[in-house]
Amino acid sequence: MADSSWGNQTTVTEFILLGFGDLPDLQILLFLLFLVIYMATVAGNSLVMVLIVTDQHFHTPMYFFLENLSCLETCYTSTILPRILVSLLTGDRTISVSGCITQMYFFGGLVGTECSLLAVMSYDRYLAICKPLHYSALMNTRFCVQLAAGTWINGFFAVTIFIFFMSQSVFCGLNEIDHFYCDPVPLIKFSCADTHLIILLDFMFSFIFTLPPFLLTLTSYVCIISTILRIPSTTGRQKTFSTCSSHLIVVTIFYGTIMIVYMLPKRDTLRALKKVLSLCYTVLTPLVNPLIYSLRNREVREALSKAFSQYVAFKKTCRDS
Numbered sequence: 001m002a003d004s005s006w007g008n009q010t011t012v013t014e015f016i017l018l019g020f021g022d023l024p025d026l027q028i029l030l031f032l033l034f035l036v037i038y039m040a041t042v043a044g045n046s047l048v049m050v051l052i053v054t055d056q057h058f059h060t061p062m063y064f065f066l067e068n069l070s071c072l073e074t075c076y077t078s079t080i081l082p083r084i085l086v087s088l089l090t091g092d093r094t095i096s097v098s099g100c101i102t103q104m105y106f107f108g109g110l111v112g113t114e115c116s117l118l119a120v121m122s123y124d125r126y127l128a129i130c131k132p133l134h135y136s137a138l139m140n141t142r143f144c145v146q147l148a149a150g151t152w153i154n155g156f157f158a159v160t161i162f163i164f165f166m167s168q169s170v171f172c173g174l175n176e177i178d179h180f181y182c183d184p185v186p187l188i189k190f191s192c193a194d195t196h197l198i199i200l201l202d203f204m205f206s207f208i209f210t211l212p213p214f215l216l217t218l219t220s221y222v223c224i225i226s227t228i229l230r231i232p233s234t235t236g237r238q239k240t241f242s243t244c245s246s247h248l249i250v251v252t253i254f255y256g257t258i259m260i261v262y263m264l265p266k267r268d269t270l271r272a273l274k275k276v277l278s279l280c281y282t283v284l285t286p287l288v289n290p291l292i293y294s295l296r297n298r299e300v301r302e303a304l305s306k307a308f309s310q311y312v313a314f315k316k317t318c319r320d321s
Helices: 024-054 061-078 081-090 097-130 132-138 141-167 184-190 196-229 234-263 268-295 298-320
Strands: 014-017 094-096
Touching (some): 024 061, 024 268, 061 097, 061 141, 097 141, 097 196, 141 196
């Protein structure tokens, strides 16, 4: 039932995503920047997926989870950046209520999935480094598929429950969201109905999908670092740490910025800072994922070099014929 304190305020049918509208002189520059980032993100993650699927050397648990992460990052950035690009190019910052809730659904589901998937990847590295003799038996194909499927199912199942109750809300009063995507916090404030259950679900799911995966990831890397430090050979330590350091970088950027954003006080003076930090886990992480895993991984670099050489040879053969 609508809260009577809202009186006769008009029901909201669309929201205005303020985004970067307070920087009118930088709209074209921001459009070009985000366009390059989006193209690089999609191309990089797609290349990683194609490479893992086509090269038999990458049919291992670590690269199977990396393939899932690349697929997730491609979908993840596609829920945010295209809308930003349209807004910057046309100046139209409006989005319908249903469009906003749809974006929130996919964004929330993919964030929950990524939190779980990063924890699974850290557990995989823990078994590979700390339990090498049992690794093959524990991380068999069936178990890997179950873990990957579980991350996707749990992420979207939880957000489906939240969105079901959110979609029942009627919004009235203000309709300006000072963000570049549909954040649930202002939408809850705009609801005319009793939001206690929605607030509880938002808190509960945010807690479940961030703290336990983060603690599991942290514990895994404490064990990994402890094991690496016990390796007598300096070369062996460097080689082993390089295997998981790329994952640690992605995890640090993703979890670090999310926790800072949600731990900062809800003050108007910090809105701009929160918006900038939000770019790190919505835009930066999907971009650096393929860069880190390709540039810091010798096997991937060699496979890319081999594939490029084969492509050049094929093109040369086609021209000669």
